[in-house]
Structures are given as C-alpha cells and as structure tokens.
Amino acid sequence: MSLLDVIGPVMVGPSSSHTAGACRIALLARHCLGCQPDQAQLELHGSFAKTGKGHGTHQALLAGLLGCYPDDERIPKALELAKAAGLEFDFMEKDLGDVHPNTVRLNLQKAEAKVSVVGSSLGAGLVKMIRINQFEANFSGSYHTLLIEHDDKPGVIARVARVLADDEVNIATIHSARQKRGGKALMSIEMDKRPAQYALEYLTNVSYISWLRMLPEVMSGDKHDAE
Amino acid sequence: MTLNELVDFSGLASEAILKEEFDTEAERDLAAQQMQKRIAEMRSSVERGLTSDKASITGMVGWNAKGLWEADDVLKAPLLKRVQAYAMAVNEENARMGRIVAAPTAGSAGTLPGALLGVADHLELSDEHLLNPMFLAAGIGKIIGQSMFIAGATGGCQAEIGSSAAMAAAAVCELLGGTAHMSVHAATMALMNTIGLVCDPVGGYVEVPCVSRNAFFSVHAVSSAQLALAGLESVIPPDEVVGAMASVGRMLPAELRETGEGGIAATPTGRRIALKMLGENTDM
C-alpha cells in the first residue's frame, strides 16, 4: 500500500466497495469486451443486490461500462448517460453461488462481440475478477493485465513469457485456468508496464492464441489523468 | 516502520515517513504533487458540502453540515463548530454521490479534513502547511493497516473512524509544531479511545451514524492533539494499542461489522428504515 492509497482514492461516494469498486469492475469488463457495449445485462449478487441501490452501485457499474473511473463526477448521472449513449441495460438480482457478497456478473454485447465477466468488490475499492466467459480468472486491476485465451498445449506460457521478457516487461502475477485437458485455456498476466504494441500484435497472430485483451491498470485515479 | 520506531525519531514525524517511503527526490516530488491535488479535492468537497442541503440517496442525511454551519455559534466555540461542520460536509457529499477523498475509507472521509482543514482555517494557516501533516496522516494509516485491515466490515468502526481519527490527530499535532513523539502519542490516544467502536450503519448505508460519527471523531482527533501538545502521553506504547485494536476487531461478531444487523442499525427505528429502503429496492 502506498501513502496515496491511504489518503485516496479520490472517488465519487458513497462507498469504496459498492461504488468505487463496482465502477472498477465494470471498467475492466468493458476492456474485456474491447469496446463500449450496446447491450449489458447486470446480475447483482448478495449485498450488491440488497443494498446496491442506496450505494449507487447501478450508476457506478454503468459509468464503468461507459469508461468512467471512480472519480468521475458523471457517475451519479450514469443511467441517463447510458441511455443517451445507446447502451441498453438490464439489472437483475441473481444468486451467483459461493462468491464474495459484493459480486456482479456482466454480460456485455456489441454487435458480434460478446463477453461475460464476474468480479467481486473486496472492500476499500479493491476488486478481484473471478471469471471471464467459461474460465475461472484471478486478477485485480492493480496492474496492466494481459488476458489470453489459447489452446491448452505445452509451451504456451513459456512462449508468451518470452515475448514479454524481450520487451522488458516484468510479470507481477500469472494465473492460468483451462476448461479441460487439451481444450481452451485462459491466462491472465499482471505486469508492471504495458507491453509494446508490436508485442501485442505479435501475440494476437500466434496460431494457438484465439483471443487477447490488454486491460489498463484501473486502481489509481492519478495515473489516468496522465493517459 | 512501527509506531514505536516513529515515536523516537528526532526530526518531524512526517520526515521519517517520507524518508521511508521515497528513495528519490523525483518520486517524492511526484507524490507531493498528487497529495496537493488531494488537498484541493478535500477543500472542494468541504465547500460543496457546507452549501448543499440536497438529500442523500436514501434521504437519511444531507442537511446536517449546512444546518450546523449556518446555525448560531451559541457556545462561542468557532473551532469546534468549524471542525464538526467540515467533517459532516465531506461525509454528506459522500452520501449524495459527490466527489471526496477516501481517508482511509469513504465512510471516514470527513474526519481528516474536519480536523486538519478545520484547525488550519481557524488559525488562518495556508494550504502549504498541510502537505507534510497529510503525509504523516497517510503514514500513520499505513502503519495501522499493517496490523489490521482498515475497514468497518473487518475490524469495526474503530478500524475505520478510529484509524482516521488517529491519522488526523497526528496531522493536527504536527501542524501545530508537535514533535514526532507528540504526534505519535496524539494518534495513540485517539486510537485508544475508539477501541471497541462497532460498525453499525442503518440499513448498511454509510449515512447513520457515519455522518455524525465523522463530526465527533474529528473533534476527538483535535482533542488528542491538544493533549499530546501539552505533553500528555499514552501509558500503553503505541504499537500495543494498535495490537489491542486488532484483537478487539477479531472478537467483534459479524453483527457489529458493517452488516447492518447490530448496534444502531438493529434498533427498532433502524430496522424500520432498512425495511423501507429494501422495499424500494425490490422495484428497481
């Protein structure tokens, strides 16, 4: 934890878990889709469903889908903004099983592109993404995160790690989960910096990589000012 | 670093915190710029909160800060009124989805600006004087956070408001010329007198008792600074007090940790309000 995490983040209230955390989960989900969705189905679990309304969770989720960070003063108006932006949304309560009480599943769509993402808000604005489509996941949005769906076969992780190493990208965490042996797998890599565009393009073209997304770090309000 | 190490530092407490956190001058300058922005954000949230009486999302709060600020100062105690009004201004902004600086959390965001900006404005000190005290406040929060997770849901309100009051007490103490020894003891006394405080927000919303709790504990922080500046100390060493708070936090049953099922939240009126909110929530 840095000193600026203790006094911070700068955020729109009222709750670091139900508002700031919700916004970050949706922002990460938007990056998983790769663009702004035009349809979103939001399934709220536990405390998100129970006390979400009074905590602005709905607005925060929509704002995140529109690309807002937690300090964006447009968050309270997100319902109207979403409608104006042509984003059709639907909130529902749903028991997502044995997950953290502040959890949401976002089913997003834009034309042919679709993604389903589950994230939990752990408190103090920290989040954990636990599912991407059919795969279990584990990343926090505290780092630049690379998501890669690939064929489950030997050497894939080594190949990706090599490309990142050549670009002098330091890996903070790596998580990998597969559906079944020899099927598809998803790896999430949290890194200290964003890999160069050519490295990402190279990886996109690797034959056994079927899907790739580069997610920004979403924790520090200060850094996105600079982007 | 521990509080016991900080208490013996010969320079200003903020200096020790800055030395430990930043290796280079450049890093330190960047952080100072960001902290200055935080101070400006805090100021702006105080100003908005003092002039607005717009209801919060649930409608439970929204007019307290303005009401107090505009009321007669019957006690002839302008500092007291200022500190309380600033603290509630920030928390009511939070409750109406305004922009605030979590310090260390959103629910306790009013305590530090209430105490620190309140005292500075009362004494007409400019914002440059606030930078080092703010870093000290952050450093104290960080050290407490190493022993326990700073959130009402894990440690009770003592972890949230208690930590914010400890941070604010140290900051006010240093602002008024306190040594590292005094600032750490100010933080310790603030913490010691919040131990056991439960997290019991009505309906689970950060409004009641949270808004008024920020007002009370920002005054609590200023009192702690006053005692420390007069040379009073905590008999129990700082780190032991943090340890006590952590152990009490673990003993607190779930009902008293942000579930809205104990304390103030579990009063007949608290339950009634919660049910009403829930009713409105189902037809969303």
Ligand code: SF4
């Ligand atoms: S009662 Fe709970 S929610 Fe309210 S300020 Fe205290 S810790 Fe935060």
